[in-house]
Amino acid sequence: MSVPLYQAKAELFKTLGHPARIRILELLSERDHAVHELLDLIDIEPSSLSQQLAVLRRTSLVTSARVGGEVIYSVSVPEVRDLLLAARGILSGIIAAQGELGSELSPTATS
């Protein structure tokens, strides 16, 4: 039952392919956060946040621990930070390369 590595990579990237999940990982790679803290920082419904956290948990990218009334999340693999930085590098590269012409990236919210 072994999955080829390129497929595992695809799964990993798919897991990262959601704005809320990126935000979560960015925040968690700074420091651990309780769910309600994330909720204050990310504009999303509680249940939706919970579901995105579940996705990240399933992929073992984050872990959770109940501490009294709150549940604290942490990134389980520190290298996640590298991945996010690499992504930023690529985006800079692309943007630099094409100036500002028509992008497929749909403009919506701010921040």
Place this chain on the structure above:
Amino acid sequence: MSVPLYQAKAELFKTLGHPARIRILELLSERDHAVHELLDLIDIEPSSLSQQLAVLRRTSLVTSARVGGEVIYSVSVPEVRDLLLAARGILSGIIAAQGELGSELSPTATS
């Protein structure tokens, strides 16, 4: 104008979230390939390959150039390689951390 960076990142990762597209990028990050060469190396229908290439083109991750009878693809941003390597690092981290329990991820193939 600007799309929030975290959203652009999510788009980027989403683009990478498909096994065929990962394969394509892995192959192209070694050297340029004509479509029919990719076709020989990846088990996929021509029309499907074409569609995946279109996705990568739209995101500006690859560029294509017609050379006589063939169309040659190249990665447009060399840093893509870093991203793929970072992904491999994370997968190793996860796999190492959890041994072989879940069996959702097991490395077999190369790269």
Place this chain on the structure above:
DNA sequence: TGAATAGTTGCAAACATTATCAAGTCTTGC
């Protein structure tokens, strides 16, 4: 105990992505 806060789960509708087949363009070589 009961109210309030903190999170999670289930589910159905809305939405996006993928695979496949048929049809079309472009280029080479005869």
Place this chain on the structure above:
DNA sequence: GCAAGACTTGATAATGTTTGCAACTATTCA
């Protein structure tokens, strides 16, 4: 010109993902 090879495009059914609401569990605190 025209057949063959190399690719792309369009349409569509099948599948997968996301969202939002309601309901539910767990913990704290008064």
